[in-house]
Amino acid sequence: MSSTAPVPRFPGGTAVSGLRVYDWESVDGLCGGSPHLHTVSSEAYLVTAGRGEVHTLSMAGAEEHSLAAGALLWFSPGTVHRLVNTEDLTLTVIMSNAGLPEAGDAVLTFPRHIVQDPDLYAEHAVLPRDVEESVLAAASRRRRDLALEGYAQLHTSVLTDGPGALAEFHRAAARLVRPRVERWKELWEANVLAQVRATGQALEELAEGSAASLAGAAVARGGRRTGEGYGMCGRLTTWEDARL
Template sequence: MNTAGVPGLPGVPGFPGGTAVSGLRVYDWEAADGLCGGSPHLHTVSTEAYVVTGGTGQVHTISMAGAAEHGLAAGSLLWFSPGTVHRLVNSRQLTLNVIMSNAGLPEAGDAVLTFPRAILADPDKYVQHAVLPRDADEAVVAAAARRRRDLAVEGYAELHTSVLREGPDALAAFHRAAAVLVRPRVERWKKIWSETVRSQVDATEQALEDLADGSARPLAGAAVATAGRRPGEGYGMCGRLTTWDDSRVV
């Protein structure tokens, strides 16, 4: 049972470091440029890491250092900071575990797809193309996810060409457009972040103070937690997602 709030028993400990983890099977849909894979995008405040569990592929990135391609195979570990545009390419059955900082924020919309400029400049059009249908048949959702991916790849090609021609200024322009799109969500993000990441940081600070005073009080919350895997797979930006929920003390 979940013992959070039960007197004398520890609550569910937060997942390490205020992070979140999911499993990902990268899309094998072929795009217009002949590459199979996911929807290029960036995150505005969250760092993302890939721990590759199987298959082979690449992640194509655009950062302030320019455009690059990074090979991925089982055992690869790669991560990138907010503002880095990334596109997963599936060469052969690419699967990985994704670790995100700021648990809760990516799920609350901390991502901007590389749609063509005309769509990025219109928040209503952006939402129209970015949000997948809910409570629809799987085939309908899959088709919408593929259309979204294709549109993001189209815009990514524009951005990639601009970065090669203009350098970091082209990426900075995309960053400004992304900031405008996410601004309405930021107040909600602050609340989520405060209740998750900040609360863990504050707890660690208090634990250090207690231990410095010779108190073992931080250890009184010793507990083991588990989470249930959600049935089926969801459609993410880059592939089919495995996620977990219903955390509880065991």
């Protein structure tokens, strides 16, 4: 196996990470992560160990979905989701549009006055860098608790007024990410669209009887990065070249 073999990319720009959902208890007695939505990317959870739930707010209203080893659940952009950890919940997270979630595609459910103020939102959403782990963990937990505060308000609105209550939050989320969209387009074209075009070219070549698209046959391995990061919902494990 060549150590320099390029990673075979997937149309859709798939990204993979491991997630150990936070076991921090919140004010409502549940343990878990920060509620949020993605404005562009779809997401899937493949449960590898433990038990828990994911609570969602979507056009279907407020729902709770049980999670156990072997379960697979995915949701589309605009779906607010909150992971709840009841017993060592561990997931493989699969995202579309690799590069966009890392570039700010996710919007946390902070209280309304924060979500409506881009500067205030950024102040609370960004975690400190180059600090001790205890400081980073505390900041992550504060961010989670603030997102749960806004989530409780939004959840009540959806229960009272129906899924249409999500519309205001969707509009606020769209305003927050709008300044990043031009950069997102560049990332999307270089990653997602490039792979779609490569598949289209391969189909054209095969239709002509050419095997040119198979000439790069290779195997690649992604090295696991050391340590765990602090994500929105838990401690993250990532791999080099995990943007497929």
